[in-house]
Amino acid sequence: MYLKTMSFLAAILFVAITAAEARDQIRIVGSSTVFPFSTSVAEQFGKVSKFKTPIVESTGSGGGMKLFCAGVGQKHPDITNSSRRIKKSEFNKCNKNGVGITEVKIGFDGIVLGNSKAGPDLNFSLKHVFQALAAKVPVDGKLIDNPYKMWSDIDPSLPKIKIEILGPPPTSGTRDAFVEIAMEGGAKKFPSLKALKKSNKKQFKAIAHTIREDGVFIEAGENDNLIVQKLLANPKALGIFGFSFLDQNADKIKGASIKGVSPEFEKIAEGQYPISRSLYFYVKQQHLGVIPGIKEFVKEFTKEGTWGIDGYLVDKGLIPLPSDVRKATMKAARGMDTLSM
Amino acid sequence: MSDTSKFKLSEAKPDLSPKRLQKRYRAEARFRLYGITAIVFAIGVLGILLGSIISSGTSAFIQTEIALDINFDANIVDPEGTRTKESFLEGNYRKLWRDSLFTLFPEVKGRKQKRALSKLISRGADLTLREKVLNDPSIIGTTKRIWVKSSADIDSLNKGKISRSTIESDRRVKNHQIAWFDKLIDENRERLAFNSSLFTAGDSREPEQAGIGGAVVGSFLTLIVTLLLSFPIGVMAAVYLESFAPKNRWTDIIEVNINNLAAVPSIVFGLLGLAVFLNFFGMPRSAPIVGGTVLALMTLPTVIIAGRAALKAVPPSIQEAALAMGASRLQAVSHHVLPLAMPGILTGTIIGMARALGETAPLLMIGMVAFIVDIPRGLSDPSTVLPVQIYLWADAPERAFVEKTSAAIMVLLLFLILMNLAAVILRKKFEKRW
Structure with a gap:
């Protein structure tokens, strides 16, 4: 009966592998x-x-x-x-x-904030990044739900386009590093938050590390290639991804400068570009x-x-x-x- | 509406006026149109999906190659001078092709320039040359024209995936590299050849060297284990439940559970595999034996359900006739009912296997989502499977992996189509209608 032989074989198979080799x-x-x-x-x-x-x-x-x-x-x-x-x-x-x-x-x-070549050239400070992405931001001395919808709402010198940022989910190391370096760095620029960091570190972290959930920040999955493709389809959107993806796709996308420093190999190596880990x-x-x-x-x-x-x-x-x-x-x-x- | 009008309506004679007839015809025509639209839409979406995969994937089956005149210098190839395999393995093959390349471009001087020039050729060229020497040691001392693979960037340039018109700073291939490559083209030292290593090689970090060979072997080994476990167990369970088990509350509970298991998300089976097979039994990580066992658990419910349906479809008169002739229950089932139900059972099994072939989620937990270069040779060798390979390549930053990803998807689809086709043929050919 072949049924019998089949099950016998399966049983042997099972026993054979339990004897694991070095x-x-x-x-x-x-x-x-x-x-x-x-x-x-x-x-x-x-x-x-x-x-x-x-x-x-x-x-x-x-x-x-x-x-x-x-x-x-x-x-x-x-x-x-x-x-x-x-x-x-x-x-x-x-x-x-x-x-x-x-x-x-x-x-x-390096972690890059990039957009399509068809989009505008951008130059942010870390403060801008924090104001665009945090769930709660200080406005006129009070901490309120993030009201900014356009980049120009944050700073009139920035272009008049909707804030739309694609980025990795919370499980990603890129996201951890981005939040820690860029958002915390931006949050510290507010005197009230800086004071809070000294008095209550936990609460400061909760504010600096929480990304807004009103549709402005879109979780685009762990796959950075996907983010690059979505940027090409939507020139107004920005994406957060690793430097190697900018390096490979430099003919299609460009990185935003941070404090006037563009994300280039030499500048990251020398430590001038601020968002690197x-x-x-x-x-x-x-x-x-x-x-x-x-x-x-x-x-x-x-x-x-x-x-x-x-x-x-x-x-x-x-x-x-x-x-x-x-x-x-x-x-x-x-x-x-x-x-x- | 008042009661009287309702009463009237029920009493009304059938309305056979042309107007109503036409309305009914129109309704039918509309319904057909909806159906056709739905089908056209489905085919259209499938067409777009396949079209985009095929259009970006076909170029992966060919690969740019560059001819170099290699002088197989005995001192370089055979540093120990013993003409043995061990000595050949020590040879500096990188120097061979680099020297040949530099003689073609004597004007290239300086470390930086030479480095840029070497980037035209794949780093796998070393292995190509080593293979040539190992296969035929008599070429040592001669000069031969050898076709080696170009680097992935040059390959993309040659296939038009990197545009020459982009400004230099944004292009991965620089102007002087294009000039060198054009010179090679002018000298007829460039060709597009069938990329056989795509099918034979294991994974690699260099797109031009990466292949699905390891993943296909891994998938095959995994599916063998799945089949060997799920088919006999599934069939025996189906036969017992259908022909021998008493109908009581316990068998009802079992039946409900089997149906439930068929709908459990596959990642759950992966967690089970991690907890039971790896942590408790201490089986090796990333091995096809574990992957196959986990996938067998996943396909078992499918096989059992398909098996029971096929057994049910055999008319009871067959079994009754066998019993009346004095056959035992086991004989009636194994001689008559089971052979007649086999085509249906096999169809269900093949479809279950096809599903197992496409799974990645349960394999993530047991370490099969990994970079593995060596092609697995046994059930406990570390290996990966085709869908995992696709997943890993889709995530790679190198641009040339885009076409590889699509090519791998095409191969996976081909296997799935073949398996489903086998199921259809089995059904058409052997299934009996009563």
């Missing part, structure tokens, strides 16, 4: 922003070294940390990527589970020597030809660290210095 391949999880860089290095590493190509999962920074800090052993990942620094709570969780960490800062990523990866020290190739992978990542000014990650849109910081980080990374917080 892992000989690096596993990386974490941020979708770091994903393109991490995968480039993984691919190159697989080609030039004698080790297998590492597996890179795109789980988001928070999700990656959760997996990474869950414990030591075959079934836990060896490296996690992050588009923000590890939080104290995550660090504590890692420590509790016996995970020792080496931190490697790999470079910067650092990217990291974290290595599990207990897996060194257990899972083959981790040290060599870190070495490949921190080569000048990889993350330097002329390295291949720059072609992928990474903005490298200044050369002295790069040298120091390389030394610390290859020496597997332990992170303490």
Whole structure:
């Protein structure tokens, strides 16, 4: 009876896989922003070294940390990527589970407010950005629901078009960084809010981090390509996305200047362009020597030809660290210095 | 309206006047028009969808290649001088094609310029050359004209996806690079060739090297597991419930639950897979065996429901006749009812499998949404599947991945059409009408 043989086969299959073999391949999880860089290095590493190509999962920074800090052993990942620094709570969780960490800062990523080439050239201050996006803004000394509908309502020097901004959802690291740098930076420009930050940090954060929900800000999903396409269809709209997408689509879209500084490679690298964040990866020290190739992978990542000014990650849109910081980080990374917080 | 008029209406004779007749005809014509409009609209939308995918995806099947005269210098290819595979793997193949390229453009000097020139060629050229040497070591010491892939940017330029008329600062390919490329075209060193590596290669960060080979193999392995688990279990459950189980409250509850399970969002099965198979059983992450098991759970209700419907459609007289001839219940079912119901069961199974082929959500939780270069060779090798590959490429910043995404969608659609076609043919050919 073939039914019997089929079920028998299925049963065998099931038993066979429970006998898991030792892992000989690096596993990386974490941020979708770091994903393109991490995968480039993984691919190159697989080609030039004698080790297998590492597996890179795109789980988001928070999700990656959760997996990474869950414990030591075959079934836990060896490296996690992050588009923000590890939080104290995550660090504590890692420590509790016996995970020792080496931190490697790999470079910067600019966050761009862009629009279609057919739209107007824009120049904002962080204050403008906050006023356009926050749910509550101070007007004449009072905190009220955001009344601004046109850019010219905020500042007469801005164009007379409707405020319409497409951006990532709250689960995205890009959104976290944008809110933290651009919106908080803008909020601090109001003396009343600045005073609030000193007296009540929690309340200040609630105001600075809350994006308006009256249809002016449109959540466009995690896919930055989608935002770029929507901008082309609607030249009046602005989008929030990573610098690499501007870099790839410079013939169709342009980035708004912030405080007169346009989002260009050199200006982000020099720290002039204000909305940029650092990217990291974290290595599990207990897996060194257990899972083959981790040290060599870190070495490949921190080569000048990889993350330097002329390295291949720059072609992928990474903005490298200044050369002295790069040298120091390389030394610390290859020496597997332990992170303490 | 008053009561009297209502009374009159009910008493009225059928209105056979031409006017009313015409009204009825018009109503029918209108209804047909609505139907046709609905169908035309549906076909139109499908046409737009397919049209946009096909128009942006077909160019991915060809790839710009550039001919270089490669001097396979023994010192570079075989640094250890042993003529063994190990030594060939150590060779500096990058130097080979770069040297060849630089001799074509002797006027290019300086590190920066040379770097810009090298960007015409794919970084995968190293592997193309290494393959040539590994396949045929006798070419060492000779000079051969080899076609290597151009970089993705040059490929986009050649296919017109990067316009030459945009101003230079906004274009990814700069003016001097275009001039170099034009010189290559003039010397007949450029061609558009069929991109076979799109089907054979695994994923890559470089669009021109990326392929769906790994994802197709992954999908195949995953579906095998799904089929092996869901088909026998589903059929046995259907047979038991239909022919053997007593009709009582318990079987009613089971039936309701099966119908409910068929409507559960697929991500829930992924969470279950994470909790049970990965965390409890300790199965490997990203493996087709786990993906297949999770998808099997998802397709089981479909198979059971289709199986029961097919078994129900076999007339009871067949089973009764078998029983009357002295067959046992099991013999009656397995010799007579099940073979007659098989076409229907298979159709349901194929449709369930087609649905499993298109799933990404449950696989996200068990780590199959990952960048995996190596092509999987077994059920516990890390792998990804076709829809996941599409999802990953759609999210990539590199412009050249747009056409790859569409090409991968076309391949996935082709597989789905083939599976559904198989279901239709099975039904048409073997289904019996009573």
